Amino acid sequence: MSERIVILGGGTGGTLMANRLRKHHGGAVEVTVVDRDDRHVYQPGLLFVPFGMADPDDIVRPRRRQLKDGVAFRQNEVDHVDIEAEEVHLDDGTVLPYDVLVVATGARLMPEETEGLTGPGWNEKVFTFYDLDGAVALHRALESFDGGRLVLNVVDLPIKCPVAPLEFAFLADWYFQERGIRDRVEITYATPLDGAFTKPTASRALAGMLEEKGVELVTEFNTGEVDGEGGMLVGYDGREVPFDLAVVIPLHGGAEYVDRSPGLGDELGFVPTDQHTLQSKVRPNIFAIGDATNVPASKAGSVTHFEGEVLLDNVNRFLEGRELDASYDGHANCFIETGFHKAMLIDFNYETEPTSGHFPAAVGAPLLKDSRLNHLGKLMFQWVYWHALLPGRDIPGIGPDMPTRGKALADH
């Protein structure tokens, strides 16, 4: 009997793993992907929807069609996993036994966890662009916004793509300039961090850019309550940040079923995972990829992609009874849109902070500086996502390990 590999989640990580496994093994293993719906959203595109720079229909494709022939797809909600019996239970009562389980159910938005956030004013004066409905609603609100205080607020970390809220602030500055009303809009960025970003060098560069663009930075702000009607964010320390329009990045946690699966997750619903092998710490035959893990890498599609290469190798090693390869180094690579057809690029891993220089070698896209080339890279990435990353192709010159050639490592 061939081995049964069940993959929970048919987003970035689940899809690329299923396709890589199918490509490697052909029909020699059974690969089943479970996802609750058939709409695969290209999430980096959500940033552009509020500004009318992306059409919602252009960033959504059917999930099934992204999976290679021979990969089974089940459209179901996962109810729970029984890690003792090695079974996945679906919402219609189906039980899927597995030899290897790959958890790829991403991160969940939990706006209801912040007092007042989903109360009066939600989707009228208070929005998030982290899901498609929110991004579309925010587009309408921005179109009719004629001036006042726009506040960006990250409630707490970890969040998906931690640079996306900064990108939103930069694009908002550009958008209001284009509309000729920038002088009537105050933009504020309120974050729980002590700077614009987590990594000190990038944080300095990004804080400088916020200042250049006239965006006020409020640090160490821990949102306790959102008063949508009164237009006020209230911090746990009593500080208040008034707004006319708030764009909030809610708390994130793992998928709900993780809480219903004894032993599978931590208190936030993420799966305890070895940061170098991507094997879970829960059971040797359970692996995890992407936003669903608790590894200290960014929750980003680029991370998920780099993890995929190491994970394929390790699932194969596990099936063959060989020692796993502890080679994932936390490599992350993010384009940061800065407006005016420009973007910055940062590239880093567990050990090395974002540095200046070039990517992926001495000649290449400039790091930690905005440029038109990086913006083109960000736009082109959508094509790469559907046509190379999801089908499980290797991207020439860009591997899972962070490149050091081209980086000014000594400067930092």
Ligand SMILES: Cc1cc2nc3c(=O)[nH]c(=O)nc-3n(C[C@H](O)[C@H](O)[C@H](O)COP(=O)(O)OP(=O)(O)OC[C@H]3O[C@@H](n4cnc5c(N)ncnc54)[C@H](O)[C@@H]3O)c2cc1C
């Ligand atoms: C606004 C925004 C901008 C971003 N920009 C970038 C960027 O520029 N660059 C970058 O690298 N990354 C970016 N990201 C992050 C990137 O999209 C994610 O990190 C990536 O998609 C993670 O892949 P994943 O497979 O872990 O999760 P996902 O792709 O989110 O997939 C998880 C899947 O699990 C399914 N699922 C969850 N629970 C269940 C259940 N109980 N039953 C069945 N199915 C379930 C979901 O339906 C979903 O399809 C951005 C994210 C957002 C929100």
